[in-house]
Structure formats: structure tokens, C-alpha cells
Amino acid sequence: MKRVGVFVCHCGLNIAGTVRVSEVVDQASKTPDVVIAADHRYLCSEPGQTLIKDSIKQHRLDAIVVAACSPAMHEVTFRNTARAAGLNRHQCEMANIREQCSWVHDDIEKATEKAHVILRQIIEKVKLNEPLDPIIVPVTRRALVIGGGVAGIRSALDIAGSGYQVYLVEKTGSIGGRMAQLSETFPTLDCSICILGPLMVEAFRNPNIKIPRLSEVEDVKGYVGNFKVRVRQEPVYVDETKCNMCAECAKVCPAEVPNEFDSELTWRKAVYIPFAQAVPPVYVLDAKSCLGLLPQACGECKKACDELGMSCINLDAHPEIHELEVGAIISATGYELFDATRLTEYGYGIFPDVMTSLEFERMLSASGPTSGTIRRPSDGRIPKEVVFIQCAGQREPETALAYCSKICCMYTARHAMLFHHKVPDGQAYIFYMDIRAGGKGYEEFVKRCQEEGGLLYLRGRVAKVYEEKGKLVVKGIDTLSGKIVEIHADLVVLALGMIPSRGSRELANILKASVDENGFFAEAHPKLRPLESATAGIFVAGAGQAPKDIPETVAQASGAASKALNLLSSPTLEREPTVARIVNELCSGCGICIPACPFEALSLNRERRVAEVAEAVCEGCGTCIASCPSGALSLRNLTDTQIIAMITAGRH
């Protein structure tokens, strides 16, 4: 018989407010095999943990149950406490009487009764737990970073700087991401590409960083420390090592398509350089826009290149599949803008002079479509009256995004001030809901913009935008004066919300990481584990996790890199030993369990005619257990016997 100790946490009033702790302790102490039951205001505190450690020693306990918060929260904490007192980690279990009891019920009577039942279940479980030692596995000391924006670049540089190899997978023709598209950054008005460019080049030149571009992750197998990743790389068609950016190929290319980098305000050729500062600095052939690769229908670019004696272009190139082995993965997939055409009241897509914030951004950029001059897309005239609409498609749970994208107040203030710098006799109007300028130097920056740019802030929503005599009439309300406002504007700019990049949900599925209700990568814990996904070895960085600005993105990227490095710094790591086990005497060697395993951890030993578990590969899901017809398989510390004991203990 095991000697079990039970410890019930008050968690301040979080538990004790709804559950009568003394009653739960009293009932627990009467349970067979329980030799001590005690309570504490905060078991996770140092005195609380000391109470547990002292009790383990004093009462010579074989197992403990901590009735407190969710095991997702503090299982590791209390298992470490148990170990510190000489108990095996797996002789400690948690009864979740906070998240699944005191926090969700009001009725003290019923909550107390339920807490007792939960505790009784876990006591029955822990009695049947066996002591286990961690499984030691080797670590592949390389990392994969998905997404070559500023987050991915920062993470890759940090990891590479510590001497480990990194694959930086980028789906477009160049690294740089959204930040490369921006003109200036707030609050310092640094030229965006001027501060990003050196980082891009540094990543490109770093011998530890490999950058497969036009590449996407297709499949991930394995587990923390030992991932096997399949990356599909579309052909670039231009030899990276030879191209000297002479541009002769683009000159003769007859295919013109909208330029994504310029938010489709300009045109590019099918063979093109993604943008002036692209890294790697070579041309790319976009097979979708090309007039014909297979069968070759045009070939003008190749002819031009060959005539120069360069022969960089190979139109017969094929996609390549790279099989990568890495120990840690950082997902830094970034964001895109909410689809403005869904906001019909603003007339985006109908009126050419209604623009998105990113289109305006490109227009502000010195390397943009107008070389930095602000012009109306409809007639090229310089606009005098510009209306900026903040929170476009945001903070509107009914029709668009429920959340705030955090950066729009800042960039809109910047846009409006820069407009004023470029058109001093112009007037900028900004419709806003609140000004959210929390950040170092942010409030001061908005104030500066307001004063320097003579900006007119109108607190309210815009109801409608329509065209009248070559002007855009913006009809909205100024809630501070309580008046309906009508502005006859030349240009309207929508500060659109950020949404996760296309394909990030699919990628999350491949990585076995989860996404939140808005499709952003979910962190393991919003406060305490913001850099990790719930899946071990997969980390998150940048706006793919939630809307954020550049400083925050870079900070998170370095944080995620340090988490990854933590993993790579050791040649081995410990894995949970709660894996499948086979009782050879019961196994008939039927092999039914083998296809049930998604990880190929099971195999049939033909000689001995029994199934075998590769413990280092087993993830411990237990799917095979339920498939075994003779009950030869069990999951360590979650056996059928334990589950049935819990079913019985929870009954009324």
C-alpha cells in the first residue's frame, strides 16, 4: 500500500472563495491510504513547497496529490518539488480544482462536492502510478526558422551567432518581409529598409545561415530535438551564383503583372528583382506570370542573357525537395492586411482614390511607385485634403475583426505628418476611436505629429465614403462635438487591421501547433510562455502570433531564438517516459497496433512474434492501447486500470 499525501491549495481566494477547503482536506484525510492531508494559502509559494517537502520526508510519503490549479499550469513545479524531497517525479499528480471547479461554479455547496470528487479521482490514479525515469534522446543541433521577415532574420542571426546552423525558409523571392515595404518607422522616422537592409545582408553572408527562398514547409515529422522537415522549393530559374543584376532579361520580357511589393500600384515583369534591396540580390522568374515555360513559348529572357554570355537562366529547372533535420523550429510567418473590399462603406476597390495603409506606405517610400511623391491614383494629381480612417475593419466583432491591431494609431499619425511634410498646404483629417500610443516615445511622437502636421483628429466612425464631382465625400460623426461631419477629400487612407499571413493555419497544422480564434499562432501560456507553442520544440515570433510593432517583434524573435538555443545547447534532452509498454506474455503478435501508431514507433519482432515499442520515438498518445485486442499494451501512468479507477472514483 502506498502512503499518499494530499495538499489542497487556497490559491488566495481563487479556490477558497468557492470551495470550502477545510472540508475537502477533512474528506481527503479519511480516504484510504491517505496518511496526511493539509492545506496552504499558496502551495506554489516557497513556504507552500516547503510544507510539501517536509511532509514527504516526515510522513515517508510514496506519492502526493496537489489539489490546486490545472496541471498545465503547475504540474512541472510540483513534480520538481516532489523530486527535491526524494520522490520520483511521477509520484506527483495534480487535481484541477481551480480552472475546472472553483472558477466555473458559483454554488459553494456543489463546488466543494465537485472538488472532493476530482481529488478522489486523482488519489485513485496516483496510487497506481509507477516511478519513471526520463528517456534520454540525442538532439539535432540545427534550427529551422520559417519566414524571412524581420522576426525570422533576427532569430536566425541570433541562433547562427551562437554557432549553430539555421535554415531560414522564405516563401517569396527575397527575405525582408513587410518591414522592407515600409517607408519610415515610428517613432524615430528611421528609413525602414535602411535599418533592415544591413540585417538582411548579414543573414545572407552568415555561413551558418542557409536561405531557401520560394520555399514552403510541406511536412514535419519527429519530435522536439529531432524534427524531420520536408521543404519544397520552387525553381528560381536564375542561377544565383552568376546573375549580376544587369536587368537585360527584364527589359525584353513581354509579360507584365502587378508588382506585389509596391502593393500592386506598379507593374513588374515576369522575370524581375523582388525589390531594389532584395537579398539574395538576383533576378527571379515567376513561373505563373511567364508566357510559357513548358512548352517553352517565349524564351526572350534566356536569349538576352545567353547573348551576353552569362547563361544564368535555366528554363528547365524543377522544384526541389529538401529534407532537413533540425532540433528546434521557430515560426515567424508575419501578417497581412484585412481585406478592404469587405468594408463596403468605404468603397475600396470602387473608388480608386481610396487606398489601404500599405499602398500609402509604398507611395511615401522614396523607392516606391511615385518616388515618394503623394499622388492620387485616379489622376496623378497631388491631393490637398486627405482623410485617414483608423480602426478600419477593427474593433468590430460583428462584421470584421474584434481586436485592435495595436500599430495603426502610430503609423497613421506618421502617415499624416509625412503627408504634411510633402504637401505643406494640404490638410490631413484623422477619424479615430481612441489614440493608443503605449510604448517608449510613442505618446510623444503622436503629439509631435499632431503639432507639426497640423492634423485634425475627429473622434468618431465614418459611415460612408462616396464620390461627388471628382471628390470623395467622407461622411462621419465627430462624437466630441456631436455633429455629423462631411469632408470633401482628395484621398482616403484606410488603416486596416492585421490578420495572420495566408497559409499560417495550414502551417500550424503541419507543425502540430495550435492557432487562436483569430488564426494567430497560439502561445503555450499568454503570460508565462509567450514564445513557445504548446508543442515542444516549436517557438513563435512576430506578428504571426499577434499584431505587434517592430520593436516588440524583434524582442520576441530574440526571445524565441534564445529558447531554441536553450534546446540546442545540450547534445541530449530528456523526454517524458509516459510511453506505451507491451507485456510480452499477453501479446499475440497480431500486429493490429502497428498501423494505429502515427509515429511508426511500433514494429513486429518476427522472431519473438511480439510487437515492440521504440521508446524514443513513442509520443505517448495511447492510440495503440485502445486498439490492442488482448490488453497487452498499456500507457505508463495512464493505464486502463487507472482510468477505470478514476471512472469509479468519480461516480456518485
Next chain:
Amino acid sequence: MGEPRILAFLCKWCAYAGADLAGTTRKRYDPNLISIRVTCSGRVDPTFVLKALEEGYDGVLIAGCHPGTCHYISGNYKAARRFALLRRMLKQMDIPDQRVRLEWISASESDKFVTVVNEMVENLRKLETVAPQLK
């Protein structure tokens, strides 16, 4: 007639986390449900469900990850297939469908968790009044 009691097998990666989130965000649901944290919905042997009904639970909920999002790739699909077979068996035993339910609840879907629990409790209460002989 007492309150219906439900036993829930919750996958620790999604539904259990969803239930935790319901707590973190202080949502409210009926206290008639007791959960067992399992590694995966694929861990749930159909005999557990039968055992629970035999032990006197009025309803059993199995909740796992949405299709395509199983932490173990395909455990939820296996759960779904076993559940289909279990359904047929329960039918033969004249156990109404409302007593046993399989749901996909992600870690962020605390609302769905609460809705499912309350719905189940409600359905079981109705069932109690219609067919008390099954108790």
C-alpha cells in the same frame, strides 16, 4: 431524480485546455461534469464509455482536437471511427444518442466547451423525465 452526472474524457492538448480556458475567463457551466484528462481522444477505449454508463453516469463526453489538428496526427480520426462503432452498439443496447457525445473542441474554444456541457446537461435532464427506467 437527481441531477444528471456527466463524465468527460478531455484530450489534454485541446479540449482540456479549452475547459481550463473557460475557467481562466470565468465562464459558468453546470457543475455536473467531472473530467478525466487523457493524452488524446484516441486513448479512449470504447469500453471506458460502457464502464462509465455501468457505474451510473448519465452521460459521457469525449472531446478531442478538430480534424487535421490532432497533436498526434491522427488520434482523433481513430476516436471518430471507434465512436461510430460504439454508437451502433449503444443503439442495440437501447441507450439513447444523447447520453454519449463526441465533440471537437480546440484549446481556444472555451465557449464551445461551455455550450456543449450545458446542452448535454439540458438534454439529459429531459431524458430523465422521459425514460427514468434507464437509471
